[in-house]
Amino acid sequence: MIDIQQRLASQGVHTVLAQFTDMHGVAKGKYVPLAKLPELIETGAGFAGPSIWGTALPRTGARAEYYARADAGRIQPMPWMPGYARAVCSGYVDGEPFDACPRQVLQRATARLAERGWLLNTGIEPEFFLLKHEAGQWRPADDADRLDKPSYDLKSLPRQAGFLHALHDALARCGLDVLQLDHEDAHGQYEVNFAFDEALASADHLMLFKLAAQALAEERGMVFSMMPKPFANQPGSGLHFHLSLWDSSGRCAFAPASQGGGDLLSPLGRQFLAGVLAHSPALCALAAPTVNSYKRLVVGESLSGTSWAPAYIAHGPNNRTATLRTLPGRFEWRLPDASANPYLATAALIAAGLDGVDRGLDPGPDCTEDLFRLSPREIRERGYGLLPQSLEQAVDALAADAVVRGALGDTLAGEFIRLKRMEWVEFARHVSGWELQRYAATF
Numbered sequence: 001m002i003d004i005q006q007r008l009a010s011q012g013v014h015t016v017l018a019q020f021t022d023m024h025g026v027a028k029g030k031y032v033p034l035a036k037l038p039e040l041i042e043t044g045a046g047f048a049g050p051s052i053w054g055t056a057l058p059r060t061g062a063r064a065e066y067y068a069r070a071d072a073g074r075i076q077p078m079p080w081m082p083g084y085a086r087a088v089c090s091g092y093v094d095g096e097p098f099d100a101c102p103r104q105v106l107q108r109a110t111a112r113l114a115e116r117g118w119l120l121n122t123g124i125e126p127e128f129f130l131l132k133h134e135a136g137q138w139r140p141a142d143d144a145d146r147l148d149k150p151s152y153d154l155k156s157l158p159r160q161a162g163f164l165h166a167l168h169d170a171l172a173r174c175g176l177d178v179l180q181l182d183h184e185d186a187h188g189q190y191e192v193n194f195a196f197d198e199a200l201a202s203a204d205h206l207m208l209f210k211l212a213a214q215a216l217a218e219e220r221g222m223v224f225s226m227m228p229k230p231f232a233n234q235p236g237s238g239l240h241f242h243l244s245l246w247d248s249s250g251r252c253a254f255a256p257a258s259q260g261g262g263d264l265l266s267p268l269g270r271q272f273l274a275g276v277l278a279h280s281p282a283l284c285a286l287a288a289p290t291v292n293s294y295k296r297l298v299v300g301e302s303l304s305g306t307s308w309a310p311a312y313i314a315h316g317p318n319n320r321t322a323t324l325r326t327l328p329g330r331f332e333w334r335l336p337d338a339s340a341n342p343y344l345a346t347a348a349l350i351a352a353g354l355d356g357v358d359r360g361l362d363p364g365p366d367c368t369e370d371l372f373r374l375s376p377r378e379i380r381e382r383g384y385g386l387l388p389q390s391l392e393q394a395v396d397a398l399a400a401d402a403v404v405r406g407a408l409g410d411t412l413a414g415e416f417i418r419l420k421r422m423e424w425v426e427f428a429r430h431v432s433g434w435e436l437q438r439y440a441a442t443f
Ligand code: GLU
Pocket: 127, 184, 185, 235, 236, 237, 238, 239, 296, 307, 308, 309, 310, 320, 334
């Protein structure tokens, strides 16, 4: 411990950000002087439990205190904030791991994999917008970003090269292997990719990415947005997960025994995939957890001709129109959007996949068609299920799914369902500009 303190001091650190993640996937925390690092690692920094979303902790007594305890292996200077180091924390209450802490939820899920000798690697791909808020309007920060088909736009990308390079540099100095940075398919939308890692590390990395991107965008007068669908006529922001299981000998358990047989996944991989398909409606609540998420998960035209977001429960080789895109020895889960809590989404996915393995589920035949072109009748004939079309439907599916609820644990499942139902009701009762426009003078 003293070693860590000394190392940080020699790097110019005077303060540690004790950072944890709440139910909504939002980073929370407080500053702790470097001298107090031993206590942060041994006991944790104390917070009023009920002030944190999703804890359901009481206002009095021993269980009123939420302790964010630092993971000694995850403490690093934040290059964009000289003098400060980020310590990734997990929640403890009354001296025990707190069952409703999202990071503990994921640690429980990865422990279930470890019992079977497996490790899950995830590559999480954040898409995001850089926006500005002026005269009551949200717009892309870059006024000149206007191409009809903005994917890979090399006219607009250089205008954000300063921000993107600062972000790249910050992540790289935190040890992330940054792979690519590009302009995505909407105005003001970008994607940054970094190398896959073990599932808990990847979720921690995503939170680091959000912290860095938010700070660096703000410095430049922009708003970093992980809102799933800011503009109705343009694609939204996905948070695709690439997934593969590995065994204790370092072998990819999703890779087929022989190459060239035409199979992309092993029988185990297919069962895991089938579990994810079977639980897709409930997984939606965690992977697409906002009212706005369901404006993304629809088949619809966008400015660029497609939304690239899934609407049907199907899987297919390199099929970007399906919920699951299969690739050699791994699959891409295209359901999650940028607002998903990476810890909860991964934990729920593990529970779904393991259920597929335990029940020996079969994912059915590959879908090789362009699902965005099929009519509703053709979708029905082929038997593809439709993903929930609203937060309300997704939360109902979660409430009805004991396997996915089980991954969260009783406290968090109860709080998640209660708070998300409130979010839906609040939205439903809100009278929007669209309604006034359409109805105010109509009847
Ligand atoms: N932005 C799309 C989505 O909402 C994904 C685009 C892509 O395939 O990279 O999922």
